[in-house]
Amino acid sequence: MFKSLKIALISVCGFLLLYLGAIWVWASFSSPVLIREALLTSRAVILLPEQQSVLLKIEDPVFFEHYGLNLSNGQGLTTITSALARDVFLYGHRLDGVSGVMQSFYRAVFDCCKTMDIGRDVMALVLNRQVTKHEQLNLLLSTSYLGRKDGKSVIGFDRAAMVYYNKSLGDLSLQEFSGVVAMVAAPTYYHPINNPEIHAQRTARIINIANGLCEPNGLLDLTYEHC
Incomplete structure (x- = not known):
């Protein structure tokens, strides 16, 4: 055997x-x-340097390595x-x-x-x-696909900035940019218009991680609920 x-x-x-x-x-x-x-x-x-830092901290911390x-x-x-x-x-x-x-x-x-x-x-x-x-x-x-607005797909961070915040990407505050990053994992679920409370919670958690106030709880922690 x-x-x-x-x-x-x-x-x-x-x-x-x-x-x-x-x-x-x-x-x-x-x-x-x-x-x-x-x-x-x-x-x-x-991207502004501080925007890139937030994005990579969440999506791929050692991307350049x-x-x-x-x-x-x-x-x-x-x-x-x-x-x-x-x-x-x-x-x-x-x-x-x-x-x-x-x-x-x-x-x-x-x-x-x-x-x-x-x-x-x-x-x-x-x-x-x-x-x-x-x-x-x-x-x-x-x-990147970042949800839909008025029946149209929102493709790209620059267009998401304009659609959801009526600003150019470079003019977003770090909180607003974190709101765009918040959508990457699940654009429909973390939609700032359709699910504003859920989106706001994830944005706040991303800001906490970006500021070093919290760390993901392991490899598969994608929601940061403890943050």
């Missing part, structure tokens, strides 16, 4: 290595087209890079031919098993090798 379990374990590990290796090859081959299309759809969005993957308290299982990899490789430009078939397959696997599938993490490593950190940050700022 032990021998059978050993063989099964080796088989599973071998299959997993082949699966991840295939993703690496596909992502590396497809990345020039997918990354180019993603960068073409982005626009320049400038890691290679695409990291496990920091309060970050969950997703870095900025891995979130972008998901959008660029799986939900961005649609590929044709064999590459398109593989893209559809990997997208279906992720949709089915996103909490267990580490294929996206391989894509994040590929993305990080080919897109600078500043380009990644700009992609996040210009392409």
Whole structure:
């Protein structure tokens, strides 16, 4: 029985290595087209240093140090890079031919098993090798979905600032900017107009973390309820 379990374990590990290796090859081959299309759809969005500090403190504390993957308290299982990899490789430009078939397959696997599938993490490593950190940050700022207003999607931090606060991004107070950051995790639930009390609570918690008054309670603490 032990021998059978050993063989099964080796088989599973071998299959997993082949699966991840295939993703690496596909992502590396497809990345020039997918990354180019993603960068073409982005626009320049400038953050003030103090705004960038708040954003990274919440979304990816060691963003400029890691290679695409990291496990920091309060970050969950997703870095900025891995979130972008998901959008660029799986939900961005649609590929044709064999590459398109593989893209559809990997997208279906992720949709089915996103909490267990580490294929996206391989894509994040590929993305990080080919897109600078500043380009990644700009992609996040210009392409993030931040809720809906008057039946229209709000895409990008600069547009969220105008839609929800009637200000340019650079003119937001840190509290207002924290209100935009508060929406990133769940734009519908933390909507400042539809759920103002819930949004205000999360904004206050983000400000406490940004000011060093509180720390996330472990890797998977994304709500900061103790703050």
